[in-house]
Every structure is written in C-alpha cells, then in structure tokens.
Amino acid sequence: MADSEFDYEGTLEACARGDKGAFQRLYQREAGQMLGLAITLLGRRDQAEDCLHDALVKVWHNADRFDRSLGQGRAWIYSILRYRALNQLRSRGRLVDTDDGFIEQMADDSAQAEDIASDQSEGRELRRCLRQLERPRRHPILLAFYRGLTHEQIASRLTTPLGTIKGRIRAGLRALQECLQA
Amino acid sequence: MIPEAIEPRRALIGEYVLGLLEEPEASEVRELIAHDREAARMALEWEQHLLELADELPPQTPSLVLWERVQQSLGWTPASQATTADGFSGWWNSLGLWRLTSGALALLVLFSWLPGVLRDAPSSASFTAVLQVPGESAKPGWVVTVDGDGTLNLQSLVADQIPANQSVQFWTLIDPKDGPRSLGLIEPGKGTTLSAEQIGAVQAGQLFELTLEPEGGSPLNRPTGPVLYIGRAVLIASN
Numbered sequence: 126m127a128d129s130e131f132d133y134e135g136t137l138e139a140c141a142r143g144d145k146g147a148f149q150r151l152y153q154r155e156a157g158q159m160l161g162l163a164i165t166l167l168g169r170r171d172q173a174e175d176c177l178h179d180a181l182v183k184v185w186h187n188a189d190r191f192d193r194s195l196g197q198g199r200a201w202i203y204s205i206l207r208y209r210a211l212n213q214l215r216s217r218g219r220l221v222d223t224d225d226g227f228i229e230q231m232a233d234d235s236a237q238a239e240d241i242a243s244d245q246s247e248g249r250e251l252r253r254c255l256r257q258l259e260r261p262r263r264h265p266i267l268l269a270f271y272r273g274l275t276h277e278q279i280a281s282r283l284t285t286p287l288g289t290i291k292g293r294i295r296a297g298l299r300a301l302q303e304c305l306q307a
Numbered sequence: 308m309i310p311e312a313i314e315p316r317r318a319l320i321g322e323y324v325l326g327l328l329e330e331p332e333a334s335e336v337r338e339l340i341a342h343d344r345e346a347a348r349m350a351l352e353w354e355q356h357l358l359e360l361a362d363e364l365p366p367q368t369p370s371l372v373l374w375e376r377v378q379q380s381l382g383w384t385p386a387s388q389a390t391t392a393d394g395f396s397g398w399w400n401s402l403g404l405w406r407l408t409s410g411a412l413a414l415l416v417l418f419s420w421l422p423g424v425l426r427d428a429p430s431s432a433s434f435t436a437v438l439q440v441p442g443e444s445a446k447p448g449w450v451v452t453v454d455g456d457g458t459l460n461l462q463s464l465v466a467d468q469i470p471a472n473q474s475v476q477f478w479t480l481i482d483p484k485d486g487p488r489s490l491g492l493i494e495p496g497k498g499t500t501l502s503a504e505q506i507g508a509v510q511a512g513q514l515f516e517l518t519l520e521p522e523g524g525s526p527l528n529r530p531t532g533p534v535l536y537i538g539r540a541v542l543i544a545s546n
Contacts, residue, residue, distance in 0.1 A: 145383065152374060157366030165364055169523030171474075171492055174373055182380045195344060196351025203361060204324070204354045211326040231363070251359040269325040270360050276327055298321040302314065305356060 133198030140188035148185055155199070156181070159206050166210040166273045176213055180206040207273075214273045228271055231255075232264035254304035262297030265290055309335055317349050324353040367528040370489040372505045384504075432545040436515050438536035448536040451515050455544070457503025466496040467535070472522045478530055479506075480514040492524050493517060513540040 131154055139147035156177065163173035163180075183205050191201050234256060255263055265279045272278075276294070280287040310316045322328050323336040339346045378384045438449040448465045461477065469475055477490040477499070490506070493499060516537040518530040525531045 152377070156369050156373070158361065158364075160367040160369050161364040162361045164367055164526055168526065169521075170367075170489070170525055171523045173367075174369060177369065178373060178376055178380065181377050185381055195347050197355050200351045200355040200358060203358060204351065207324075207326070207354075249359050251356040266325070267360070269327055270357060273326055275329070294322065294325075294327065295318060298318045298325075299314070301356075302317050302321065 133202070134191075134193040137184075137188050137191045137198045137201070138193070140185055141191065151184075151202075152181065155202065159203070162203070163206065163210055165271050166207070167213060172213065173210075176210050177206070180209045183209070211273050215275075225268075225272070228264070228267045231267055232260055250305055251301070254301050257304060258297050258300055261285075262293045262300065265294050266297050266301075269294070309339055316346070320346060320349045321353045324350055324357070365528070368486075368488060370491050371507065372491055372501070375502070375505050432509075433543050434509050434511065434513075434540040435543050436513075436538040436540045438515060438517060438538040441534050441537055449517060449538075451538070451540070453506070453509045453540065457506065457509065459501040459503075459506045459509070460498065461493065461500075462498040463496050469495045469519070473532075474520050474522050474524055475517050475535065476520045476524050476530065478516050478518065480516070481510060487514075487516075487529055489524070509540055511540055511542040514538075515540065 133151075136147045136151050140151070159180065160173055160177050163176045164170055167173045167176060180202075184202055187205070191198060255266070258266075265283065268274045268279050268282060274282065276287060276291050279285075279294075280290040283290065285293075310319060319328075319332075320336060320340070323333060323340075328336060336346075340350050341347075375384070433455050434451075434453040436451040437447045438451065440446040440448060448463070448467070450462045450464065452460045452462070454460070467475075475493045475495055477493045478487040479490055480487045490501060491499070514537065516530070517535045518525070519532040519535055520530065521532070
C-alpha cells in the first residue's frame with residue numbers, strides 16, 4: 126500500500142546519487158507490494174521473484190533517469206516492474222491456469238452511491254471511475270492489468286470477437302480518462 | 308499512426324501502459340514516450356492511476372534470499388563475502404535485523420559502539436532440526452543444521468518423487484503471528500545451504516517445514532499445499 130509519508134521521489138533521487146541505504150529503505154517499503162503484483166501477473170512465485178529482482182536492479186541503475194517533473198516516483202517504479210513482467214509473460218507465450226475469482230468480483234462491482242462517496246473521500250479515483258463503466262468494458266481492462274493478457278487472449282477468455290474486445294477496451298479507456306480528468 | 312489530438316493520444320498511451328499494443332504500434336508509442344515529455348507524463352499518469360489496482364492485492368513477503376540476490380547483482384556483496392567474518396557488514400546485511408522494530412534498531416545502533424557485542428552475539432549457538440513426516444516420528448526425511456556461524460545446511464535422507472507440475476518449498480516459522488517465511492524452492496532429494504545473512508538468527512523451537520506446492524512455489528505468502536516434513540530447531544551447542 127502506498128505510504129503517503131514515504132518520499133518515493135526523494136528516495137529515487139538519493140539512489141541516483143548512489144545512496145545504498147535509500148535503496149534498502151525502498152526495498153523494505155515496497156518489495157512486498159511489488160511481489161504481490163508480480164505473482165498475480167506471472168502466477169508463479171519463483172518467476173515473480175526473478176521479475177522483482179530484475180526490476181529492482183533496473184530501478185537502481187536507472188534511478189538517475191527518474192524525473193520528478195514527469196510524474197510520481199512510485200508510478201515510475203511500478204512501470205519498470207510491470208514492463209518486465211509483461212515481457213516475461215510474452216516471451217513465455219503460455220498462460221498459467223489462474224483463479225480469476227477476484228477479477229470477476231471486481232468486474233461485477235458496479236457503482237453504489239456509498240462506494241462512490243468512500244472512494245472519493247479516500248482518493249480512489251480509478252476505482253470510482255471503473256465502477257461507472259459497464260461490465261463488458263470494465264472486465265477486459267481488469268484482465269489486462271492483473272493478468273497481462275493481450276487483446277487476443279482476452280477475446281478468447283471472454284469468448285468475444287477480437288474486434289469487439291478492442292473496441293470495448295478503447296471505449297473503456299476513453300471513458301475512464303474522461304472521468305479521471307473531470 | 309499516433310493521433311495528434313490529445314484525448315485519443317492519451318487513450319492510446321493508456322493501451323500501451325496496459326501492455327495491449329502490438330508491433331509496430333507499441334514501438335511507435337515507446338519512441339514517443341522516450342522523446343516527448345508530455346507523452347511520458349501521460350504514461351506515468353496512467354501508471355499512477357493503475358497503482359490503485361495494484362494496491363488492491365495483498366503484499367507478499369519476498370523470500371529471504373531475494374535481497375541477498377539483488378545486492379549480489381548490484382555488486383554490493385561479492386559471493387565470497389556471503390559468510391563474511393566482518394562483524395559490521397555481517398550485521399548490516401543480516402536479514403534478521405529487518406524484523407527488528409525501529410526501537411530495537413536504535414538499541415542496536417547504541418550497542419554497536421561497544422566493540423565485540425554485535426560480532427559475537429548472534430552467531431555462537433548451533434542448532435539442529437530433524438524434519439519428519441507429520442504425525443510419523445519414525446520417518447525422518449531431512450535434517451537441518453545451523454552451525455556456529457549461522458550457516459544453515461539442509462540435507463536429504465530420502466529420495467522422494469515429486470510430480471512434474473509441483474515444487475517443494477522450504478519454510479521457517481519463528482513467531483506464529485508473523486507467519487511463515489519462504490526460504491525458497493528445494494530440489495527433491497537434494498540439499499541446500501543458506502548463509503546466515505539469508506536465514507537470519509535462528510532460535511530454539513523455530514519451526515522448519517517442507518511443503519508440496521504448485522510448480523514454481525506457493526502463489527501466496529504462506530504454504531498452500533500439504534506439509535511433507537516438519538521439525539523444530541533444538542539447541543545443540545552454545546558458547
């Protein structure tokens with residue numbers, strides 16, 4: 126979970142200056158959450174740990190390329206992790222059998238007035254906006270994020286024509302960004 | 308073709324961030340993000356929003372060896388130094404340290420001024436644990452030994468056949484309220500050695516176990532499969 130007290134940007138800048146202690150604090154703060162996402166994407170703990178290892182090494186070596194005027198440090202770290210995980214998934218070319226129960230649940234999770242209020246007060250903008258999408262647009266976006274599926278894989282998982290899936294995702298993302306920018 | 312208009316461009320970058328674009332479109336967007344600050348900002352903005360989804364997942368404790376591996380890859384701890392006699396770096400790299408609260412950490416920092424305290428304190432006892440089939444005390448399968456340096460050795464007494472799509476995972480449990488910690492995957496019939504830095508300080512009564520997990524290890528932060536062998540550490544020597 127993001128810790129609003131933790132200074133991700135300052136920590137990355139310290140890493141860029143070669144501060145090993147800062148990197149160690151970042152590891153302690155974030156490795157668990159990063160591993161949670163990597164396991165969900167890759168389905169296997171050993172591959173997820175390999176992925177996390179590679180991502181962390183990259184974070185250290187590329188810390189000098191982080192630029193706080195472009196965005197937040199934690200987002201930058203996860204962009205590296207997810208990019209590696211997706212590459213690993215694509216090069217493997219094979220899907221793991223996974224229990225998508227929690228994704229189904231989130232896909233079914235339509236907007237209720239009280240949820241919207243609590244999401245808003247807790248700054249969960251994406252959750253609030255996702256809930257406002259219809260299920261057929263929300264579900265493929267969740268499958269892409271949590272399982273790293275391609276358009277084709279999503280189409281076959283949901284037994285829906287490829288063109289339809291592409292259209293729904295694009296429309297879903299546009300609706301999301303409208304809601305997020307509002 | 309990358310759209311010029313800002314909203315379709317932002318949506319396309321969203322598709323890229325989700326990993327949904329194929330070549331050559333993916334490369335075009337990657338190039339754009341590398342050279343166009345506004346595009347890079349949009350990509351990080353999507354990533355920032357998606358963090359909300361990542362944070363819905365429960366965190367998973369990395370196995371003890373991961374930090375060690377990262378440090379080795381960064382060239383911070385050459386393999387030859389893994390069981391260093393150097394009191395300070397051994398202490399600093401000790402994973403057991405990480406489990407200490409910040410209060411205990413402050414106390415350790417205080418003690419570190421006293422010569423010899425940290426050098427000797429965690430590493431003078433040796434332990435052994437015989438891991439047996441649960442409920443069958445006449446069936447030892449593996450032996451754990453922890454020597455005076457804190458190096459752990461896991462030796463097999465059996466040659467079990469494990470199905471091809473499953474893995475054997477090694478765990479330890481110090482305090483039930485912290486839950487088990489993965490020590491990594493084990494080849495059936497083959498032992499392993501873990502350095503003191505990887506294993507942390509061992510205590511009498513500490514539980515070690517091997518469980519049968521899906522190929523690649525438990526997808527969760529704890530064992531999900533049946534316990535194959537289990538045993539507790541017994542103090543065999545203390546200085």
